[in-house]
Amino acid sequence: MFVKLIILGPPGVGKGTYSTRLSKLLGIVKISTGDILREEVRKGSKLGRLVEKHLKEGTLVPDDIMVRIVEKRIRKAGSKGFILDGFPRTLEQAQALDKIVKIDAIIYLSMDEEILIERLLRRRVRKRCGAVYNVTDIRKVVNGVEYIFPPLLSQRRRICDLCGGPLVRREDDEPEVIRRRLKIYKRLSKPIINYYKTRGVPFIEICVNREPSIIVDRIVYRLKELNLI
């Protein structure tokens, strides 16, 4: 039986990157609710239209719908194991998930908020091919933690290496929008984190202060320590 994981952490910390890397490395299924919803919108399905309506109104897709989507994917993953990214987003979702499956561990990615914002502001993306670059060069000690992030530049300025298209800032990567997103995240995630802690689910907190390859090694080390892989 393979491992069943949840990845948590503030927006912009890199949950998508880490869940993708871990799913490949451990041979488990990545279940990203963001990816699923985007795909449904793209297909124009009934669910996709509902998601669009909520996006327009700035409201969250109702818990019961999210739970049903995730439950279906978990059943499909079967004995392969999985890593959940973007779910549970509310305490109600966490409680519903408990009735579906037993989670082996929570991976909680943390990062100093100012560093997080700095990195998001200097991120350059190419939507069409999904490439992400970063022009920031961080080497800073915050609260006793040393953060080192060398820049991730394209070979030609503002041009994507993969497809040759222009690199842009994501429209929601604005200081105010980011701060608001972080605030909402904190409010919603606190009860979820407390919930898993009080239920004794192994809680792996990892400070993301280096590039992904180093952080992935740390996560794998902790999972081995817990005899989960």
Ligand SMILES: [Zn+2]
């Ligand atoms: Zn590209």
